[in-house]
Amino acid sequence: MPAKEGGYFSRLKRKLTSDVDELDADDLSEKSEVEGAQRACDCKQGQEVTVLGRLRSVELCPSDEAATLEAELFDGTQGVTLIWLGRRRIPGIEPGRTIKVRGRMAVRDGQKVLYNPYYELQTAQ
Structure with a gap:
C-alpha cells in the first residue's frame, strides 16, 4: 500500500533529512496557527495583529x-521587531x-x- 502524501513515513523522512532550524520554524508556525495567531509574513503595515513566536534576541x-x-x-x-519605549527590562522577556x-x-x-505590544508569556512545553 503506497504511503499517502503527508503520511507517517513522509513526515519521518522529512524529520530525518531536514535542517533543525527548518523543523523548528515549522513547529513554531504550526503552534502559531493552533493558537489563532497570524503568520508574520502575512501581516501588513497598519493592521492590528496577533503574532506568536520565540524571542531570538533581546x-x-x-x-x-x-x-x-x-x-x-x-x-x-518571518521576524518582527518588538520595541518597548522607555523600558530597560521586562521580567520574562x-x-x-x-x-x-x-x-x-x-x-x-x-x-x-x-511598538509597545501587549504580550502574553507562554508556558514552556
Missing part, C-alpha cells in the same frame, strides 16, 4: 531621550521565550515592528 538600546527594550520575535515565517504579542504593525527601515 537588547537594551540606550539613547539620550529614553532607553528602549528591543526584541526580535520569530514565528517560523528573554531570548528563547515563546510569547504571543498584539499590536498595530508598523514598518521601520524595511522591517516589521510592533
